[in-house]
Amino acid sequence: MKSLKIRQATVADVVPLSGLIRRTIRVSNSKDYDQKSIDMLCAIFESEPVAGRIENELILLCFMGTELVGTVGLRDNYLRSMFVDRGYQGRGLGKMLVSKIEEEARQRAIPEMMLHSSLTAREFYLALGYEFVELQTYPEGPFVLMRKPLE
Template identity: 55%
Template sequence: MMKQIEIRYATDADAVSLSKLIQRTILASNSKDYSHESLDLLCSIYGPEQVAERIKNEHILLCFEGVNPIGAAGLRGDYLRSVFVEPFHQGQGLGKLLVGEIEEIARQKSVSCLMVHSSITARRFYRALGFNVVKYQSSPEGPTILMSKSLS
């Protein structure tokens, strides 16, 4: 059974633990859909310094079980970003909980349509949360799917 979950905004002090969470999750969960080159590039994009920058520029929510973060989701402008749940804790509703909180923050900021560059891995997750496919894209980090959800 899931222990008490705490949710709060990320601060500078979370950069290293958040980077570790994201890199672990990329290597464990995205490896079935992406090449080694893409995974390496993705991990470098989420190094501790890059994550510290994200914390400055995005509203990033973290959820904790104990002292370590086990899930994250962020908002930058109209875009949902940095959505990751620790592999061991996936499938327990944490991703849905975090994205729901981000949707609420986006509504408060008068965002009418929330966008996300979904990984191939997360497409069904976003479909389950009411996002629709806008278009398939390719980038140096590999293929992604632009998806959107009306918040009105």
């Protein structure tokens, strides 16, 4: 069985990380967003902006063996960039990554986690205790602002 490993991203991870995110957007989010939105979302996660994110926020990577299969980020009190490769979804990896980032937020004395959920991930976050705040509209499409107090 392949071993599961979680570690912080470095600039050396830019290309596979950008690839994982853009692949997952195209495969998993296209049922909820039109092609224009998908293209705009993929542009946000090209290598260059991803490199900027790695420098400016905490980004965790999840590996199955040597394969990058999931990621999540934390910037201030916002959980960001949560993606699990389509072939590994539904196995608890997303839940585990959220739990790790919440743990990190608690250590930073962040009282409440916020996030902008895709329409695709809304039920996932509800299952993890996040509550609906409001639906917001961006050029890339609609996203759901959600919150969860951290004890």
